[in-house]
Every structure is written in structure tokens, then in C-alpha cells.
Amino acid sequence: METAIVSESPQQLVSKLIFNTVVPRPIAWITTVSREGKVNLAPFSFFNAITTKPPLLFVSVGKRKDGTLKDTARNILETGEFVVNVVSEEFLEKMHLSGKDFPPGVSEAEELSIELEPSKLVKPPGVKGVPAALECVLKEHLQLGSTPMDVFIGEVVAVHYRPELLQTQLGVVGRLGGKRYCVVKEELDLSELS
Ligand SMILES: Cc1cc2nc3c(=O)[nH]c(=O)nc-3n(C[C@H](O)[C@H](O)[C@H](O)COP(=O)(O)O)c2cc1C
Structure with a gap:
């Protein structure tokens, strides 16, 4: 086992350790x-649930190399709305490719032939065919870190879901270190223990 004391470690190593641990x-x-109503689509893995009552999520968006806001951050600040689409294996490659730096105004969904469908309560559409899509409105915007990162806390106002997702999450995709991903292929159910 190796130990890295953050205050004594180069930033590159600290980032690598967070991404990989x-x-x-x-x-x-x-x-x-x-x-102007132009749709943008991009993946983010500095993301998770915070609370369920009310249902709050956060997503942490870094700046571009030139220090400007990514389209996702700019749009959330401008409109106060976003939709979180859950990624299943069939969407893995398209999701990954949508993380490329497309010029503003170029639609990732159009470029990658990703079908969208209207949301119920917010303007951004959802991705058609995903296991779930969570419509969110911006609750809080924090700026954290030295760059700084824009952390958006969103309140979920509507959830579209395939009913089977409440029983099994097989096939859902996660991010590992680097450009590696995992897919849920096995579930170990310990409900009998409690
Ligand atoms: C799987 C995956 C996860 C990512 N997670 C993040 C993240 O948490 N925060 C971030 O700022 N960028 C993240 N990125 C990079 C953004 O998706 C990328 O910068 C994208 O071009 C932003 O697009 P936009 O300018 O249309 O918002 C991730 C990329 C991939 C492929």
C-alpha cells in the first residue's frame, strides 16, 4: 500500500488518485x-445523489482548458434547467463520444444520431431509449476549487423510468479511471441478511 499526503503531492498525482480511487x-x-433553444448533450461523472426529500443531485463541471465555461455549465446558468439521462450499455460508445469538445452551436445529438424526446416540466429534452431520465431545476450553484469548478445542485422535478429499473440495474454503465468504464453484469442481493 502506498500513501500520498495531498499537501506534499503534485496536483497531477492527486487528480489521478481521485479519478482512480x-x-x-x-x-x-x-x-x-x-x-436560444439549442440542445446540448455531454457526460459527467462527478455526479451523485445528495438527498431524496427533496430529491437533490449534484454535478460538478470543470472549465475548458482556455478557462471558459463548458456549454453544459453555461446553459444551466442561463436557463436553470437540465436533464440527467442514465446510461445503459447500448449507449456507451455514443455517450463517450459526446464528451468530445464539440464547438458551441454544434449539436452532439445530431452529430451522433442520438434521438431525443420532449420532457414534461423542463425545456431540455431527454435521450430517447435510456433506462431513466431525471428532469432537474437548478437549486444552487457553488464555485469550488482553484480553477474553480461549477457545482450545480439540481432538484429532480420529474423522473421518466423503465419500471424494471426498480428491480434490477443490470446493464447500467459507470466510469472508472482513465477512459475505462464498467457495466453492471452481476448483482449480489444481500436483502436476506437483514
Ligand atoms: C464519461 C465522462 C465523464 C465526464 N465527467 C466529467 C465531469 O464530471 N466534469 C467535467 O467537467 N467534465 C467531464 N467530462 C468531460 C465533458 O463531458 C467534456 O468536457 C464535454 O466536452 C463537455 O461538453 P459541453 O461543453 O457540451 O458541456 C466527462 C467526459 C466523459 C466521457
């Missing part, structure tokens, strides 16, 4: 719209 991370495949 906080695993697997759930993936939020986020749809937003710009003020």
Missing part, C-alpha cells in the same frame, strides 16, 4: 438548452 462513478449524461 473514487470508482465506479455514476454517469450523468446531461441534456441542456441554450438561451
Whole structure:
């Protein structure tokens, strides 16, 4: 076992350790719209649930290398809405490719032939065919860290889901270190123990 004291370690190692030890991370495949109504789609794995009453989620969005806001962050700040699409194995490659830096105004969904469908309570559409899509409205915006990262806390206002997802999450995708992913292939149910 090796130990890295963060205050004595280079930032590159610290980042690498976070990416490779906080695993697997759930993936939020986020749809937003710009003020002009242009749809944007991008994946984020610094993402998780915070509370259930009310249902709050967070997603942490870094800046581009040139220090500008990513389209997702800009759109959430402009419109206060986003949709978190849950990624299953059949969407893995498209989700990964949608993380490329497409120029603003270019629709990832169109470029990658990803079908969208209207949401119920928010403007951004969801991705058609995913196991679940959570419609969110922005509750809080925090800026954390030295770059800084934009952390968005969203309240879930509607959930679209395949009913079988409440019984099994087989086939759902997570992020590992680097450009590696995992797919839930086996579930170990310990409910008999309690
Ligand atoms: C699986 C995956 C997870 C990602 N997670 C994050 C993340 O948590 N935060 C972040 O800022 N970027 C993350 N990225 C990179 C963004 O998706 C990428 O910067 C994208 O171009 C942003 O697009 P946008 O400008 O359309 O918002 C991730 C990429 C992939 C493929």
C-alpha cells in the first residue's frame, strides 16, 4: 500500500488518485438548452445523489482548458434547467463520444444520431431509449476549487423510468479511471441478511 499526503503531492498525482480511487462513478449524461433553444448533450461523472426529500443531485463541471465555461455549465446558468439521462450499455460508445469538445452551436445529438424526446416540466429534452431520465431545476450553484469548478445542485422535478429499473440495474454503465468504464453484469442481493 502506498500513501500520498495531498499537501506534499503534485496536483497531477492527486487528480489521478481521485479519478482512480473514487470508482465506479455514476454517469450523468446531461441534456441542456441554450438561451436560444439549442440542445446540448455531454457526460459527467462527478455526479451523485445528495438527498431524496427533496430529491437533490449534484454535478460538478470543470472549465475548458482556455478557462471558459463548458456549454453544459453555461446553459444551466442561463436557463436553470437540465436533464440527467442514465446510461445503459447500448449507449456507451455514443455517450463517450459526446464528451468530445464539440464547438458551441454544434449539436452532439445530431452529430451522433442520438434521438431525443420532449420532457414534461423542463425545456431540455431527454435521450430517447435510456433506462431513466431525471428532469432537474437548478437549486444552487457553488464555485469550488482553484480553477474553480461549477457545482450545480439540481432538484429532480420529474423522473421518466423503465419500471424494471426498480428491480434490477443490470446493464447500467459507470466510469472508472482513465477512459475505462464498467457495466453492471452481476448483482449480489444481500436483502436476506437483514
Ligand atoms: C464519461 C465522462 C465523464 C465526464 N465527467 C466529467 C465531469 O464530471 N466534469 C467535467 O467537467 N467534465 C467531464 N467530462 C468531460 C465533458 O463531458 C467534456 O468536457 C464535454 O466536452 C463537455 O461538453 P459541453 O461543453 O457540451 O458541456 C466527462 C467526459 C466523459 C466521457
